[in-house]
Amino acid sequence: MSKVNKSNFWEERYIANNTPWDTGEAAPAFVKYFDKKNLLNKKVAVLGCGKGHDAFYIASLKEGEINESCLQVYGFDFSHSAVKFCKEVKENNNNKNIDFYQADFFDLIKELKWKNYFDFVIEHTSLCAIDPLRRKEYANLIKYLLKPNGKLVGLFFIRPIELGGPPFGSTQEEIKELFKNDFLETEELRHEKCPHTFTGEEYFGVFEKRI
Numbered sequence: 001m002s003k004v005n006k007s008n009f010w011e012e013r014y015i016a017n018n019t020p021w022d023t024g025e026a027a028p029a030f031v032k033y034f035d036k037k038n039l040l041n042k043k044v045a046v047l048g049c050g051k052g053h054d055a056f057y058i059a060s061l062k063e064g065e066i067n068e069s070c071l072q073v074y075g076f077d078f079s080h081s082a083v084k085f086c087k088e089v090k091e092n093n094n095n096k097n098i099d100f101y102q103a104d105f106f107d108l109i110k111e112l113k114w115k116n117y118f119d120f121v122i123e124h125t126s127l128c129a130i131d132p133l134r135r136k137e138y139a140n141l142i143k144y145l146l147k148p149n150g151k152l153v154g155l156f157f158i159r160p161i162e163l164g165g166p167p168f169g170s171t172q173e174e175i176k177e178l179f180k181n182d183f184l185e186t187e188e189l190r191h192e193k194c195p196h197t198f199t200g201e202e203y204f205g206v207f208e209k210r211i
């Protein structure tokens, strides 16, 4: 079994503060894409949320009262330290429309509760963190989590897979192929400036789940 499938591998990185992917803020591409209007009353999953920068930013775009149907953000990560950090930030800032779960995101598919649950799934350096042999499983998971017409909003890490990983690179063609059958590419993959220190490129794209 690949080391990246185990939470310990990632947990040790957080404990050693060896987290070169973490820029300390939300990715500028998500800041550009999301606004209060497109997030109104939506449910958003952030897979492999790390220290939650993207998740907290998205949750901050809430409009109106906190109630059952308002914007709700769910961060999932299997690193204990990362989730503990997120929960502390949530408590300190009294954020009411965000929750964090310490879980292997591949297990979400076992819970009926999450089927067709989300309007958006956020992908940011998680696809490149998993064993490349599990990419189809990851695409199926996203399909399971999203409502019909729900959107995968992703920043994909592009570089030759031969360079190894993590982060394991992909090509634009591979990303398109991965989602082609079950999703419509509604915002074509485009290059985005990469603020973290990984050597590679980032591409932003939006894929809408077909009905």
Ligand SMILES: C[S@@+](CC[C@H](N)C(=O)[O-])C[C@H]1O[C@@H](n2cnc3c(N)ncnc32)[C@H](O)[C@@H]1O
Pocket: 004, 005, 010, 011, 021, 022, 023, 047, 048, 049, 050, 051, 052, 076, 077, 078, 079, 082, 103, 104, 105, 106, 124, 125, 126, 129, 130
């Ligand atoms: C490269 S980091 C990216 C973190 C975050 N998205 C960011 O950009 O700061 C990958 C994250 O995915 C988490 N992760 C990897 N595989 C996972 C899995 N199967 N289930 C849950 N979390 C996972 C790791 O613990 C780590 O926090």
